[in-house]
Amino acid sequence: ETGVTQSPTHLxxxxxxxxxxxxxxxxxxxxVSWYQQALGQGPQFIFQYYREEENGRGNFPPRFxxxxxxxxxxxxNVNALELDDSALYLCASSSTGAFLAKNIQYFGAGxxxxxx
Amino acid sequence: DAKTTQPTxxxxxxxxxxxxxxxxxxxxxxxxxxxxxxxxSQGPQYIIHGLKNNETNEMASLIITxxxxxxxxxxxxxxxRDTAVYYCIVRGDNYGQNFVFGPGxxxxxxP
Numbered sequence: 001e002t003g004v005t006q007s008p009t010h011l012x013x014x015x016x017x018x019x020x021x022x023x024x025x026x027x028x029x030x031x032v033s034w035y036q037q038a039l040g041q042g043p044q045f046i047f048q049y050y051r052e053e054e055n056g057r058g059n060f061p062p063r064f065x066x067x068x069x070x071x072x073x074x075x076x077n078v079n080a081l082e083l084d085d086s087a088l089y090l091c092a093s094s095s096t097g098a099f100l101a102k103n104i105q106y107f108g109a110g111x112x113x114x115x116x
Numbered sequence: 117d118a119k120t121t122q123p124t125x126x127x128x129x130x131x132x133x134x135x136x137x138x139x140x141x142x143x144x145x146x147x148x149x150x151x152x153x154x155x156x157s158q159g160p161q162y163i164i165h166g167l168k169n170n171e172t173n174e175m176a177s178l179i180i181t182x183x184x185x186x187x188x189x190x191x192x193x194x195x196x197r198d199t200a201v202y203y204c205i206v207r208g209d210n211y212g213q214n215f216v217f218g219p220g221x222x223x224x225x226x227p
């Protein structure tokens with residue numbers, strides 16, 4: 001149990017729709033990262049939020065966007081859903097500080113998104 | 117792209133030590149080696165990490181070669197619940213760095 005919670009656990013959408021996924025970070029953590037994991041592959045980094053600002057982004061189009069709130073929770077928004085967006089979306093929380101490399105990321109159980 | 121290479125799959129008998137290798141020949145001086153595992157349909161679970169010294173915790177041991185170009189994760193007494201995909205990741209300590217996951221090693225612990 002990592003203390004990172006994601007909602008919903010499963011979601012079904014149709015192509016072209018928009019979706020919002022939510023993540024509550026572990027107590028004491030100020031940084032949230034989002035990953036996409038397609039079936040049979042390792043997680044791929046989407047972006048990270050620190051102090052309510054995007055702090056790094058992977059190779060994902062602008063229709064993937066996010067927010068971080070003052071309580072450090074976060075949302076991932078995906079517009080104009082495509083079939084290839086079907087995946088497990090993972091949220092990870094960590095604490096950004098003086099020793100960044102030691103700031104381990106703790107993952108939630110993920111949201112399984114199916115786009116039909 | 118991931119900076120590590122791992123075998124696609126491995127088997128291990130229950131109760132025996134599982135030794136999972138990882139090559140990271142291009143690792144930089146400020147990059148740590150992390151190990152995570154992912155049990156089916158769950159989020160990745162942190163196992164252990166290290167810079168250059170060998171590390172041990174309640175879950176596993178991490179052995180890093182002197183030149184730091186490879187490492188081995190050791191699960192001393194594997195159980196059926198250790199069946200999972202194991203990811204070896206290198207990551208630096210620069211601001212905004214994140215984990216780059218490869219396909220990992222699928223470990224099957226056999227009864």
